[in-house]
Amino acid sequence: FGSSTKSLNRVQSAVFETVFGSQKNTLVCAPTGAGKTFVALLCVLEVVNRHAARWLEGDDPAHWNLAAVGEALAAHKIVYIAPLKALAQEVVSKFNSQLGATLGLKVEELTGDVQLSRRQADAAHILVATPEKWDVVTRKQGAEGSLASRCRLLVVDEIHLLAEERGAVLECIVARTRRLVEASQQRGRLVGLSATLPNYGDVADFLACPDETAFFFGNEF
Numbered sequence: 001f002g003s004s005t006k007s008l009n010r011v012q013s014a015v016f017e018t019v020f021g022s023q024k025n026t027l028v029c030a031p032t033g034a035g036k037t038f039v040a041l042l043c044v045l046e047v048v049n050r051h052a053a054r055w056l057e058g059d060d061p062a063h064w065n066l067a068a069v070g071e072a073l074a075a076h077k078i079v080y081i082a083p084l085k086a087l088a089q090e091v092v093s094k095f096n097s098q099l100g101a102t103l104g105l106k107v108e109e110l111t112g113d114v115q116l117s118r119r120q121a122d123a124a125h126i127l128v129a130t131p132e133k134w135d136v137v138t139r140k141q142g143a144e145g146s147l148a149s150r151c152r153l154l155v156v157d158e159i160h161l162l163a164e165e166r167g168a169v170l171e172c173i174v175a176r177t178r179r180l181v182e183a184s185q186q187r188g189r190l191v192g193l194s195a196t197l198p199n200y201g202d203v204a205d206f207l208a209c210p211d212e213t214a215f216f217f218g219n220e221f
Contacts, residue, residue: 009035011217012042018213019191020046025209027159027192029200030217036193037091040155041098043191044078044126047153048103051076056103066104070125073105076152078126081134081173083158083166085111088128091157095126110134121147131169138176148180152188159192159203171206178208 008016011034018026019042028039048056048069055068080095082088092109099105110116110129121127127147129137138148154177162170174190181188190207196218197203204214 008038011035011215011221012038014217015039015215016042018215019043020049022046022213023050023187023189024213025190025207026213026215027194027200027204027207027209028215028217029160029194029197030215030221031196031219034217034221036157037094040080040157040191040193041095043153043155043189044095044099047076047078048073048105052103061102064103070104070106073125075150077124077147077150078153079134079151079155080126080128081131081154081156081170082128083131083161085113085130087157088130091128095128099126110137131166131173135169135172138173148176149186151177151180152186153191154188155191155193157193158195159207160194160197162203162206174207 011030015028018024019039023046028036030036052069052072055065055072080091082091088109088111092107095107100107105125106123107126107128108116108120108124110121110127110133112130112133156170156174159170161167177188177190192203192207194200194203196216200214200216
């Protein structure tokens with residue numbers, strides 16, 4: 001996915017089996033520039049691999065049934081929470097270039113600057129939202145078929161912002177997602193991406209991560 005990606009770096013290699021090979025809640029703490037956005041991409045590809053792999057047989061994308069891939073994922077939502085609108089736009093651009101042309105996935109921005117119709121939101125496979133926008137969208141959405149109830153992967157970038165003023169919104173998003181997963185008995189996954197945290201174990205507990213899926217990488221990486 002992308003001609004510039006030839007191999008995984010040390011951080012991505014260390015978490016690969018967990019993020020791509022399992023559906024467990026995960027926390028990855030690593031310095032800026034360690035490739036955490038690509039870790040999120042691997043989590044997205046796990047969902048694609050689980051639900052749409054049979055339409056991606058072979059190495060030649062010309063033979064892939066992209067319409068079937070989109071249909072297989074239509075009932076599921078992948079949500080990426082970015083703290084800033086500028087970062088949300090960057091992630092949308094990156095994911096569109098890596099997933100749009102190759103897999104036909106639709107990636108949409110959901111921020112205060114972009115108003116999506118219900119039809120557009122329903123058609124999107126990946127929604128990249130700011131915390132405040134996703135909080136508003138999901139606050140009263142618990143009914144079957146709603147965007148919140150169809151979220152199968154929630155990636156929270158910069159989750160260390162829990163310690164700052166906007167942390168309450170992130171707490172609400174995570175708690176609401178966990179409650180909906182438990183109430184619906186549908187499998188949903190929480191993934192947190194963070195700068196290095198001294199108390200990353202507390203954040204891992206908050207995300208309900210098993211001990212083996214809380215990763216901490218110091219500056220040596």
